[in-house]
Amino acid sequence: MSFSLSRCSRFESIKKVSKRALATILVPQCACCRQAHQSPERLCAACLSSLRANVCPGSMRLSNDPVVSRSNFGRYRIANTQKIAGVTHLQSAFFYRDVVPDLLIRWKYDGMVELTDLLASWVTDYCQLSHSYDLVTIIPCHWRRRFNRGFDHVWLLANTLAKTGLIEPPIRTLKHSKPLPFLHLQAASDRHIDPNHFRTVHPVKGKRVLVIDDVVTSGATLKAAAAALQQAGAEEVNALTVATAREPLLPASRTWI
Ligand SMILES: [Zn+2]
Incomplete structure (x- = not known):
């Protein structure tokens, strides 16, 4: 019964991808809000x-230090929650607000895999990719979710980023011990992941590791990933995400851009 449900779900996923691709080819439609545009x-x-x-x-991309400075914006203080245990540097291209969550939902849940190239180009523009990492890996989809969805969006992103030649091709290094709950449906304070949730399936001893994910919110997933990598001997764990919900505390009147 569960197998037939999975097949049905996978078929629906493929149908969704095909339908979306066809619609965007035939009608110039915004990939995010779906409005027709020129x-x-x-x-x-x-x-x-x-x-x-x-x-x-x-x-914000290169330091976990609670106080950072930027000449255009003066000095401001990042909330202590900005720090993620075990992660030396976290860099993200966008803040997870306004149009950004919609865009990631289209990419991840609506099967718009064609957004991968676009997102990769923005990540390349706004983050500092380099060969200083010995190993590049991802926060993977649990295999059951990947099977139902038909793709692992972060794996696609990491491979597209590697094609630029700026980082090494990713290696599947982390495995889930069980499916993760849908954390975005939980309040940030309730998001907790067992520190033993991930295990490593590729040697990382003495390596500087870059972990790629779509969005960081509470940091619980990256924290658990860093714990697994460090337990396996990784020298340093860094993270790169398309978006971050971990914003600094700014004066209310301050505008960013
Ligand atoms: Zn739009």
Whole structure:
């Protein structure tokens, strides 16, 4: 019974991908808000503008220090929750707000895998990718979720980023011990993952590891991943995400861009 349900779900997923691809080819439609538009870009002008307004400042990408500075914005303090245990550097291209969550939902849940190239180009533009990492890996989908969805969006992203030549091709290194709950449906304070949730299936001893994921919210997933990698002997764990919900505390009147 569960197998037939999985097959049905997988068929629905493939159908969704095909339908979305066909619709966007036939009608110039914004990949995010789905409004018809004339722009040659995949996103309409309004969504592009919202996206650009949510680019994460460079100063947040390279340090876990609670106080960072950026000349254009003065000094501001990052909430202590910005720190993720075990993660040396976290960099993200966007803040997880306004149009960004919608875009990631289209990519991840609506089967718009064609957004991968677009997201990879933004991550390349707004983050600092380098060969200084010995090993690149991802927070993987649990195999059951990947089977039902038909793809692992973060794996696609990591491979697309590797094609730029700026980072090494990813290696599947982390395995889930069980499916993760849908954390985005939980309050941040309730998001907890067993520190033994992940296990490693590839040697990481003495390596500087870069872990790629779509979005960091509470940091619980990255924290558990870092724990597994460090337990296996990784020298350093860094993280790269498309978006971050971990924002600094700013004066209310301050505008970002
Ligand atoms: Zn739009």
